[in-house]
Amino acid sequence: MEGMNKGALHPEAKKWKAPKGPKPVHHKNKNVIGLGRTIANQRRMENQIEVLPDGEMRFTTDKKEANWVKLRSVTQENSLDEFLNTAQLADTDFTAEKQQQVKIIKVGNTSIVNQSGLLTQEEMIEMRKKHQLFENKLTIPRRPKWSKDQSKLQIDRQENLSFLSWRRDLATLTENNELLLTPFERNIEVWKQLWRVVERCDLVVQIVDARNPLFFRSTDLEKYVHSLSDPETQHTKKNLLLVNKADMLTRDQRVAWAEYFRARSINYVFFSAAKANELLEKEKEELERLNNMHEADNEKELVEDEDEEEAIRILKIEELEQLFLTEAPEFDDPDFPDRKLQIGLVGYPNVGKSSTINALVGSKKVSVSATPGKTKHFQTINLSPEVVLCDCPGLVFPNFAYSNGELVCNGVLPIDQLREHVPPVSLVTQRIPKYYLEAVYGIHIPIQKKEDGGDGYPTARELLNAYARARGYMTQGFGSADEPRAARYILKDYVNGKLLYVNPPPRRISDSEWDIPTVDEGRDFNKGIYTLRSLPETRQQQIITAMAHKNIPVDEFSLAEDLSKLNFSMHIGEERSKEGEAGAKTLFYGGKQAALESAGDDLDREFFKMNNVEGKLNTPFHTKAVENSKGSGGKKHNKKNKKQDKKLRVVGY
Numbered sequence: 006m007e008g009m010n011k012g013a014l015h016p017e018a019k020k021w022k023a024p025k026g027p028k029p030v031h032h033k034n035k036n037v038i039g040l041g042r043t044i045a046n047q048r049r050m051e052n053q054i055e056v057l058p059d060g061e062m063r064f065t066t067d068k069k070e071a072n073w074v075k076l077r078s079v080t081q082e083n084s085l086d087e088f089l090n091t092a093q094l095a096d097t098d099f100t101a102e103k104q105q106q107v108k109i110i111k112v113g114n115t116s117i118v119n120q121s122g123l124l125t126q127e128e129m130i131e132m133r134k135k136h137q138l139f140e141n142k143l144t145i146p147r148r149p150k151w152s153k154d155q156s157k158l159q160i161d162r163q164e165n166l167s168f169l170s171w172r173r174d175l176a177t178l179t180e181n182n183e184l185l186l187t188p189f190e191r192n193i194e195v196w197k198q199l200w201r202v203v204e205r206c207d208l209v210v211q212i213v214d215a216r217n218p219l220f221f222r223s224t225d226l227e228k229y230v231h232s233l234s235d236p237e238t239q240h241t242k243k244n245l246l247l248v249n250k251a252d253m254l255t256r257d258q259r260v261a262w263a264e265y266f267r268a269r270s271i272n273y274v275f276f277s278a279a280k281a282n283e284l285l286e287k288e289k290e291e292l293e294r295l296n297n298m299h300e301a302d303n304e305k306e307l308v309e310d311e312d313e314e315e316a317i318r319i320l321k322i323e324e325l326e327q328l329f330l331t332e333a334p335e336f337d338d339p340d341f342p343d344r345k346l347q348i349g350l351v352g353y354p355n356v357g358k359s360s361t362i363n364a365l366v367g368s369k370k371v372s373v374s375a376t377p378g379k380t381k382h383f384q385t386i387n388l389s390p391e392v393v394l395c396d397c398p399g400l401v402f403p404n405f406a407y408s409n410g411e412l413v414c415n416g417v418l419p420i421d422q423l424r425e426h427v428p429p430v431s432l433v434t435q436r437i438p439k440y441y442l443e444a445v446y447g448i449h450i451p452i453q454k455k456e457d458g459g460d461g462y463p464t465a466r467e468l469l470n471a472y473a474r475a476r477g478y479m480t481q482g483f484g485s486a487d488e489p490r491a492a493r494y495i496l497k498d499y500v501n502g503k504l505l506y507v508n509p510p511p512r513r514i515s516d517s518e519w520d521i522p523t524v525d526e527g528r529d530f531n532k533g534i535y536t537l538r539s540l541p542e543t544r545q546q547q548i549i550t551a552m553a554h555k556n557i558p559v560d561e562f563s564l565a566e567d568l569s570k571l572n573f574s575m576h577i578g579e580e581r582s583k584e585g586e587a588g589a590k591t592l593f594y595g596g597k598q599a600a601l602e603s604a605g606d607d608l609d610r611e612f613f614k615m616n617n618v619e620g621k622l623n624t625p626f627h628t629k630a631v632e633n634s635k636g637s638g639g640k641k642h643n644k645k646n647k648k649q650d651k652k653l654r655v656v657g658y
């Protein structure tokens with residue numbers, strides 16, 4: 006107070022200043038990876054004005070994206086996305102395109118299927134004719150020719166324009182001819198990766214899923230590979246079709262496919278990355294065991310059928326590697342005398358590229374996933390001093406398809422975003438026998454009787470209902486079966502091979518003509534695979550136990566005929582038909598409606614009968630519960646307990 010007064014009285018007095026302390030030390034911000042800095046840099050980059058070589062200035066508000074974002078697969082676009090991407094590829098701004106009245110072309114026709122979502126055989130044949138007619142138009146984008154004098158910008162521009170024209174061609178093809186294509190890759194960055202792989206590799210290995218090899222094969226890719234052979238330098242390139250997941254095929258199925266491949270002069274090989282990896286693990290374990298026990302002479306035979314016919318043999322890893330060496334054309338580059346052999350691995354997402362590489366490399370260097378589209382960057386792996394593997398990101402090629410249901414079942418349309426679940430499930434019920442579906446899921450599928458117009462096969466909704474009710478997947482409100490949820494589980498099982506179906510090869514009509522097999526031919530081709538042994542381990546055990554209860558010997562058991570007699574999981578055998586009830590049943594859970602249909606009490610009776618427990622059935626737990634609740638003193642006054650007491654008395658006595 007005193008100081009203040011003094012200041013007020015003497016205006017010339019010095020202004021008060023803070024006492025001088027030590028000088029502040031400015032620490033350098035060590036947080037070099039700070040989020041703020043990244044955002045600031047990004048903003049700066051985004052708002053930069055670009056001066057093009059022709060003097061034009063360009064300013065975009067586009068976000069600069071990281072490389073991995075650029076490589077994101079684009080297989081399905083809505084009209085607006087498609088419009089904007091088209092504008093971007095055409096290197097034109099939005100208004101210019103708008104003035105030219107750009108027509109938005111919808112890629113892929115979805116209105117060609119009937120109500121169940123499946124085509125009839127006649128429609129399939131019609132469609133097949135169209136496919137053959139336009140086969141040559143089904144191309145993959147080519148990299149336009151470029152020279153070293155061109156600037157990066159010029160090359161980019163011409164690549165974009167050529168890519169755009171390719172997309173337009175495919176869009177017109179599908180629109181004008183009512184054709185359905187696979188949801189092919191629409192991101193040019195992903196195709197650029199493929200171009201690089203094809204350009205540098207001597208042998209391009211196309212990996213396909215053995216369950217439907219032709220669906221996953223791109224013939225145009227093979228043509229493209231050939232076209233890049235350089236007669237001047239004598240650098241030739243070759244193709245190889247690696248039919249992966251061959252463990253899912255029976256011997257006869259492999260024979261049929263081998264015949265087809267040979268008749269069409271397709272350079273193919275059967276392989277099973279899963280089995281190869283399994284074997285590798287076993288070998289490792291065995292080696293460890295031998296090292297520990299010093300029992301070198303006790304070496305076990307790990308190899309399967311050694312003397313299987315060459316054409317249908319599933320190759321072992323060393324054999325595959327050897328095949329790469331022999332198949333790849335020799336090329337001595339005078340500029341690079343130490344050049345290694347380059348093997349490119351190309352294929353749809355989820356066909357097993359990563360698993361194949363893991364098997365080849367022999368250790369888990371590439372992560373394997375059950376989610377399609379995991380491999381994003383083209384990467385090289387040194388397999389040996391002579392061989393380099395080039396792994397291309399999984400990409401969907403443009404191929405013809407018959408229905409959206411088929412696309413879902415082949416795993417190229419995502420199941421989690423499925424809108425129409427009936428068509429793909431219809432395909433499942435058409436292909437997998439009813440008894441096998443029942444055995445896998447431990448349910449009974451009630452179907453429409455033949456007298457009432459049924460064809461002996463469940464419809465999609467019959468399967469979905471039975472599955473959802475048995476698992477308690479009910480919708481809220483009326484408590485009806487949650488069919489979409491059931492569909493997602495069933496379709497995932499189909500895609501991952503738990504519900505196995507192998508497509509037969511096309512049928513030969515004449516020397517040069519091939520046709521699609523009928524539904525019945527497809528069923529016939531697969532009839533050998535639906536046996537007790539192909540069921541999951543736990544289910545097999547359950548069924549064997551149930552067989553013992555019914556005194557059915559294992560060697561006389563037929564899954565197709567005897568399954569309906571057994572009680573296992575939610576499946577209740579048809580023996581009760583003697584009591585006047587019709588056929589087998591499913592034990593239902595959830596919802597009031599489901600409770601009415603529940604056969605739980607019957608199952609209890611059946612169970613005790615099965616174990617030869619005769620006489621009046623007591624429920625000892627309930628009695629105990631009543632006694633306990635009586636003896637629990639204080640709690641008996643609780644309203645809830647009183648109610649429960651009453652209920653239990655009714656049930657127990």
Ligand SMILES: Nc1nc2c(ncn2[C@@H]2O[C@H](COP(=O)(O)OP(=O)(O)OP(=O)(O)O)[C@@H](O)[C@H]2O)c(=O)[nH]1
Binds near residue numbers: 251253357360398
């Ligand atoms: N039965 C069987 N399953 C296989 C085989 N090879 C791969 N799989 C399974 O197929 C799924 C996909 O395998 P990945 O190796 O991740 O496939 P990818 O082609 O690398 O997939 P992206 O990384 O998406 O390109 C996995 O669930 C594998 O377990 C095989 O030979 N037999």
